[in-house]
Amino acid sequence: MLKRALLVVLFLVVLSSFGYSVTEISGCILHMSGSDEVYEFTNSIVFSGTSNTCLGFLNLDNIVVDCKGYTVDCGGNTSIYGMRTWGMTASDNVTIKNCVVKNCGDGIFIQETSGVTLENITVYNNTAGVYILSDGIASYGSSLFNNLTSVNNTQYGINFASCGINVTNSIIQGNTKAAFYFDATEAQSCTGANLTITDNSICYNNITYIESPNTTITTIANNTFCLEQSYPTDDLMLTGNSTVFNLTNVTNPINATDTSCYLYLDSLHNQTNSSVLNNADLFFSSVEFDYNSNHNWYVYCN
Numbered sequence: 134m135l136k137r138a139l140l141v142v143l144f145l146v147v148l149s150s151f152g153y154s155v156t157e158i159s160g161c162i163l164h165m166s167g168s169d170e171v172y173e174f175t176n177s178i179v180f181s182g183t184s185n186t187c188l189g190f191l192n193l194d195n196i197v198v199d200c201k202g203y204t205v206d207c208g209g210n211t212s213i214y215g216m217r218t219w220g221m222t223a224s225d226n227v228t229i230k231n232c233v234v235k236n237c238g239d240g241i242f243i244q245e246t247s248g249v250t251l252e253n254i255t256v257y258n259n260t261a262g263v264y265i266l267s268d269g270i271a272s273y274g275s276s277l278f279n280n281l282t283s284v285n286n287t288q289y290g291i292n293f294a295s296c297g298i299n300v301t302n303s304i305i306q307g308n309t310k311a312a313f314y315f316d317a318t319e320a321q322s323c324t325g326a327n328l329t330i331t332d333n334s335i336c337y338n339n340i341t342y343i344e345s346p347n348t349t350i351t352t353i354a355n356n357t358f359c360l361e362q363s364y365p366t367d368d369l370m371l372t373g374n375s376t377v378f379n380l381t382n383v384t385n386p387i388n389a390t391d392t393s394c395y396l397y398l399d400s401l402h403n404q405t406n407s408s409v410l411n412n413a414d415l416f417f418s419s420v421e422f423d424y425n426s427n428h429n430w431y432v433y434c435n
Contacts, residue, residue, distance in 0.1 A: 200232035207237035219244035249276040267295035312338040394434040
């Protein structure tokens with residue numbers, strides 16, 4: 134116990150040496166104040182008040198928000214942002230971690246904020262799990278969403294209108310409209326690579342990915358896609374440029390008598406996997422969609 138207390142004291146001393154102070158959060162606050170700060174939850178929070186945001190971080194640079202595993206609950210009010218950062222310039226460096234956000238409009242709304250890290254976040258039963266909007270800021274630092282669980286949201290798991298985002302080691306599942314929506318037009322002045330989605334579990338969403346015009350580079354690779362055997366179809370709505378899907382890990386309930394599985398793209402046979410094991414993952418080569426149209430893919434096993 135003494136050792137743990139000493140470690141906590143040492144942690145606070147280290148933060149202090151880097152110019153960070155620690156502020157505790159116990160309820161909804163529309164406008165947090167203080168850059169170079171660590172914000173720590175002391176309990177779960179249920180939204181109350183008349184604003185459109187439970188927790189707001191306005192014009193703050195170099196902050197860490199640590200929910201400590203606690204929850205922000207908007208109570209089903211879809212006009213409320215659970216957590217929001219906005220009104221910032223392009224060098225903000227905001228980290229949000231160890232949070233659960235549920236029953237909100239946008240669970241986490243990131244607006245005009247650069248260099249964002251979301252880590253160990255769960256968002257569910259919101260309209261959109263996470264919405265990130267550049268709002269015309271051209272020079273954006275890379276943002277990382279790591280170990281994000283976005284499930285059972287009524288629209289999108291993640292709604293992107295920004296660039297330089299890497300989603301990895303995450304679970305995007307059961308979202309009613311789509312797992313991902315990327316709007317390059319809304320992102321406006323973004324330059325460089327738009328979006329990289331790698332090493333995630335993307336399962337049972339109505340549509341995997343919806344993409345608007347003007348996308349530059351989008352890579353979707355090394356993910357696990359889950360398909361139900363009763364309806365093993367996953368739709369893609371692509372209207373941008375050169376989107377690469379790596380379908381090398383498709384989870385599909387395979388009957389014990391099945392010996393082969395077939396990948397179909399837009400109802401045309403594309404590949405065959407003849408080394409099928411019951412309840413095993415399937416592996417196919419990468420598939421690239423590089424023309425403006427809507428598509429679907431499915432797997433059939435027998």
